[in-house]
Amino acid sequence: MYGKKVKLRFIFLALILVSVILIVFLILQSLKENVVYFQSPSEIKSLIELDKKKIRVGGMVKEKSVFINSNEVNFIITDFKNEINVIYSGAVPNLFAEGKGVVAEGFLKDKNYFSATKILAKHDENYMPPEVKEAIGDK
């Protein structure tokens, strides 16, 4: 009924459509797997179930809470309402200091202990990650 050319074009279009759908599906799927959520200490306290996935925790490094030995750095992140202990062995950014904002990435051990795999570097002392600003309120 249809010419050969029309048929070819139809197959071509169908092929493109299918591959586009497949690709969109693929992208969304891996997006779901690789997204890291941000939470404040208070939000973690109010969790009902512990998340097994990687998350980010942000807030202030509590004064006089940093302890360091040859393979670990321990400190407390606070949002002035709740706090959480962080255990970290890795490179510490220069702007990491007591009383400054911080974002740590890693896994929750329980509601009070967080094992960090990365502490995010900030390039500017005046800059505070917006997430942190929000987490500690207008202080």
Add this chain to the structure above:
Amino acid sequence: MLANQIGYYSLILGLLLSVLLCGVSIKDLTRSSKQINKNVLSLSFLQLVFVILSFLSLIFSFINSDFSNETVFNNSHTTKPLFYKISGTWGNHEGSLLLWLLVLTLFIFLFLIKSREQPKKYRILTLLFQQVVIIGFFLFVLMTSNPFNYLFPIPSEGLGLNPILQDPALAIHPPILYLGYVGTSIIFSSSLAAVTQNYVSKQWAQHIKKWVLVSWIFLTIGIMLGSIWAYYELGWGGFWFWDPVENVSLMPWLTLTALLHCIIVLERRAALTSWVVILSITTFTLSMCGTFLVRSGILNSVHTFANDPARGIFILIFLFVLIILSLGIFFVFHKENNKSQNNFFWLSKEVSILINNWFMMYFLSVVLIGTVYPIFLDVISSEKISVGPPFYQKLIAPFLIPFLLFMSLGPRLKWIRSKIEDKNSLIVTFIISVMLTFFIIKNLTTELLFYTVLFSAAFFLFFITLKELFIKKFNNVSQTVAHFGFSLLVLSILFNGILSSEIITNIKIGEKYSYNKSEIFFKKIEEKKESNFNSIIAYFEIKDEKGKIIELKPEIRIYNQPVIITSEADIKTTLLEDKFLVMNLVKGNEFYNIRYQVKPLMVWIWISVLLLSLGGLMSLFKKRYEK
């Protein structure tokens, strides 16, 4: 004081000239003469002079540390070395927009000089479209980001430039990147002009290809400089982090690369006209989004955007106007040229270039979604997320395999209809690649099958382009060099990825840290005073498995204005590997936090990007397209 006024009024004069230029050139459109009215050229030159004047006066204010200028006050300091006073000019929002404007006006002037053989109406329309962009930028600078704001009373000292920006690579990175970004504006304006004149043709492609190449070369080198800087200055020990700020520069690069390929189809076969125009529009839109996203702070979060709502809203409106204008023009004026030879066989150069474009679009959508989705989610649900490197690696790496294979075969095909020649040697090359790969990586990784295939594809392209470089069978040297550079890039990245090793530890002065036969010895520290920072230099001795000892001296700098601590990594580069050591201070503790990395083939990543650009450069200076 005076410089401030000169700068400001030059900008206003520049804007007025834009309006005048539009008027004169519209009048000139109706004139029947074959050449453009001389006034248009001189007005365009005058506009360039005023923008240069404005830019120079800002530089002058920076050199003189004239703190009556708000931009200088916010970003400079008297103790800063002269070089960084100058580079501070474009190291901030206002100054960098002025630089944009400078490049915009410079390029349209160059375009007018370089396009004398092109039809008059097309040239004038290009100028007009470019002036629309230029007027938008003038208004943006004058209304929301004036670099010449007064401060009174005049402060005696400035706030200083963020020390991590005080770096030679970062001083030249913005101008070069901008030459690439803004170069795409010419492609944008001229493709719109060509559409309205129904001039999207072989001649047009031949002439605009030069501009595509120029932008592409600058963009490539600009991205590389940024990446080198991030490697040694940020101390994360990598060259690409899939950070949104990096991604926005990669997106126009991807579309520009796609355009670079399909413009050849247009040049040789007069096909794919609409696709070329769409790519031109997209590339410029992405470049503009990139600059604005980075400069407005939207990428850190949507909330910083709200700090200065005027800027954000202006950007959005301007972007929308440009997009609607260009799409409108495209749909109203564009006619598919039916006379073009649109028939080609499935196995032909045209199809292989189309495949390249499809892959580029795929890579683009991955990067785009990964970058924009967090912003989007924050706006609609205020949930905060970040998308990490695994997302990109997982989605891009598998698709590199077919991409590399097509890249090896594509350039060997002929136009219209082709068959694969020289099958035997191809098969032999392929088998060699697979065997070599298997031999090299069999003990190195757990995902053996996947990596074997990926490495083989990269080696395949590597050998095929290498062979062509020596035998010169297909004679298109510039393209072969670029593709060879790409294969080298993929190989170095892959080897770098699976062979890198890292040690992070906290260590005191005089201590030794040992791990599998290697040893890090923290000998001593030394303190030094410079004009704008104090530095702590640490001496480390590192013994590797073979007992070879090298000395690395990472540094911690404490800048005085603003008070910021930075780490300067020390890197020993050889052709085989980089040894990278960076040290951080943990306040109030005797421990120093160190990160020692061995990164194989690091220098080859930069070399291969240079090869890529060299390929572009060779193509630019090639007289005619070789058969």
